[in-house]
Amino acid sequence: MSQAFDPGEPNARYPFPAYPNGWARVGLTDELAVGQVSPIRYFGRELVLFRTESGHARVLDAHCRHLGAHLGVGGTVAGESLRCPFHAWCWDGDGNCTDIPYAKRIPASAKIGAWPVCERNGFIFIYYDPTRKRGEAPSDEVPEVPECSDPEWSPFSRLRWKIRARSYDMGENAVDDVHFRYLHGAASMPSTKRSDVRGSRSNLSKMKLDTPQGKVDGSIESTNVPGMGLVYVRGICDTLIVITGTPIDGNYVDQMFSYTQKVGQEATRAKLGKALLRDLEKQMNEDIVMFEHKRYFTNPLLVPEDGPIADYRRRARAQYHGDFSAMDSHEDGASEATPTSASDPGERTQPFGERDFDELASFLRATFKARRVERTDDAGSGEVELRLFGRADALKHSLVFARACLDRCELADLRGYLAKPLVKKGIAAGGEQPYHVPSDLVGR
Numbered sequence: 001m002s003q004a005f006d007p008g009e010p011n012a013r014y015p016f017p018a019y020p021n022g023w024a025r026v027g028l029t030d031e032l033a034v035g036q037v038s039p040i041r042y043f044g045r046e047l048v049l050f051r052t053e054s055g056h057a058r059v060l061d062a063h064c065r066h067l068g069a070h071l072g073v074g075g076t077v078a079g080e081s082l083r084c085p086f087h088a089w090c091w092d093g094d095g096n097c098t099d100i101p102y103a104k105r106i107p108a109s110a111k112i113g114a115w116p117v118c119e120r121n122g123f124i125f126i127y128y129d130p131t132r133k134r135g136e137a138p139s140d141e142v143p144e145v146p147e148c149s150d151p152e153w154s155p156f157s158r159l160r161w162k163i164r165a166r167s168y169d170m171g172e173n174a175v176d177d178v179h180f181r182y183l184h185g186a187a188s189m190p191s192t193k194r195s196d197v198r199g200s201r202s203n204l205s206k207m208k209l210d211t212p213q214g215k216v217d218g219s220i221e222s223t224n225v226p227g228m229g230l231v232y233v234r235g236i237c238d239t240l241i242v243i244t245g246t247p248i249d250g251n252y253v254d255q256m257f258s259y260t261q262k263v264g265q266e267a268t269r270a271k272l273g274k275a276l277l278r279d280l281e282k283q284m285n286e287d288i289v290m291f292e293h294k295r296y297f298t299n300p301l302l303v304p305e306d307g308p309i310a311d312y313r314r315r316a317r318a319q320y321h322g323d324f325s326a327m328d329s330h331e332d333g334a335s336e337a338t339p340t341s342a343s344d345p346g347e348r349t350q351p352f353g354e355r356d357f358d359e360l361a362s363f364l365r366a367t368f369k370a371r372r373v374e375r376t377d378d379a380g381s382g383e384v385e386l387r388l389f390g391r392a393d394a395l396k397h398s399l400v401f402a403r404a405c406l407d408r409c410e411l412a413d414l415r416g417y418l419a420k421p422l423v424k425k426g427i428a429a430g431g432e433q434p435y436h437v438p439s440d441l442v443g444r
Contacts, residue, residue: 010323011250014166015298017322018250019043019128023142023227025244025256027124032057037082039072043128044249047115048072052080057124058093061113065089065097093117094135118227121148122156122258123244125227130321142227147240147260156242156258159281163253165291167245168316170253173287174222174229175312178305183290184283236276238262257284360386 037050046062048071064084074085081090081098090099095114097106116127120142127138147153180186221232229243242258361373374387
C-alpha cells in the first residue's frame with residue numbers, strides 16, 4: 001500500500017517545505033469565550049481549540065487517544081480539561097488524561113499531542129516545531145505590541161483570505177520593491193533602507209502616495225517578529241497592520257490583516273485613512289492573483305535592481321526544517337541554473353544528495369588515504385558529519401558541515417577549501433578533533 005501524500009513536503013509546484021517553525025495565529029481572543037470549543041485545521045493537522053473555565057486558551061490534537069473521536073465536535077470543557085463526547089475521557093491542556101469515569105486507573109500512556117499556546121495582542125498563537133520534545137519550552141516569545149491595547153488606537157478591523165500558496169514564497173513580497181510600481185501602480189518606486197533590529201529584519205520604504213488632494217510623502221516600515229509581521233504606514237493616517245499567516249496545509253495559507261489607526265486624527269486624515277485601507281485591500285487582492293498562478297524558480301533570473309530577494313531566501317530558510325529541493329523546472333521542463341546576479345553567487349541547482357556525497361567521499365579517500373567515509377545527518381542541529389576511517393581505523397576524524405553550507409556551495413569550491421587546510425593541520429596522519437567547515441564558505 002502506497003504512503004499517503006503529505007502536502008507539507010516539497011512537490012512539483014513548491015520545491016521547499018510548507019511549514020515555518022515558530023508561533024502562528026490559530027484564533028482570536030474575542031472569538032473564543034470561556035467554555036467554548038472549536039475544531040481548527042492548521043499545519044495539515046486536525047486540532048481542537050478551547051478555553052478552560054479559568055480562561056486559558058488551549059490547543060490539542062483533535063482525536064481522542066481512546067477510540068479516535070474528534071474532541072472538537074461535541075467535546076465539552078470540564079474545568080481545566082476537555083471532555084470527549086464519545087466515552088467522557090478528559091484531557092488537560094498539556095495533553096494528559098485527567099479522568100476516565102468508568103475506569104479504575106488511567107493508563108500511563110494516556111497522552112495526546114498538546115501545542116504550546118500564547119495569547120497576546122488579541123491573537124491566539126501556537127508554536128510549531130517538529131523537532132521540539134514534549135514539554136520543551138519554545139525558543140522565542142511573541143512580543144507585546146503596545147498599539148494593540150492602547151485606547152488611543154482604534155479596535156482592529158480585519159481582512160482575511162485563504163490563499164493557494166506557501167508562506168516562504170509569499171514572504172518575498174516584503175523585499176520586492178519594484179512590484180509596488182508596476183503591479184500596484186504606486187506613484188514612484190519605493191526607496192528602501194533595511195536594518196536588523198533586535199534580531200528582526202526591518203524595512204523602511206519611502207514613497208509618494210496618491211490622495212484626492214494629490215501626492216503626499218509617505219513611508220511603510222515593516223518588521224517581522226515572532227508570530228507576526230508589523231507594518232506601520234505613515235504619511236496619510238497613522239496605521240498599524242498586524243499580518244498573521246498560518247499554513248492550513250501544504251497548499252493553502254490562512255492570511256489575515258488586522259488594522260488599527262490612531263484615533264482623534266482630523267476628519268480629513270481619517271477619511272484618507274479609510275481610503276488607504278481600501279487601497280491596501282486592493283493591493284493584497286492583486287498580490288493573490290500572482291501568488292496563486294506563479295511558478296517558483298529556485299534560481300530566478302534577477303537584475304541588481306530587483307533588490308535583496310536572494311538574501312531574503314537565505315534568511316527565511318533558517319525558519320524551516322526539511323529539504324529545500326533546488327530543482328528549477330521551467331514550463332518547458334528544462335532545468336536551468338542561472339546565477340541570481342553578478343554580486344550574488346546564487347544557490348546550488350541540487351541539494352547536497354547521495355551523488356554529491358559519493359563524489360566528496362571519493363575525494364576524501366584519495367586525498368587522505370581513508371579506508372572508508374561514513375555520513376550521519378543530525379536533523380536537530382542541521383549539521384552533516386562525515387567520518388573518515390583509515391586502515392585498521394588508524395585514521396579517525398570527523399568533518400562537520402552546516403547543512404546550509406552544503407546545500408548552497410559548489411563541490412569544486414568545497415574540495416578546494418578542504419584540501420590545503422586539512423593537510424596543513426596534519427589530519428592525514430590522524431586526529432580526533434572534528435573539523436568544522438565554516439558557513440561563510442558560501443558567498444566567498
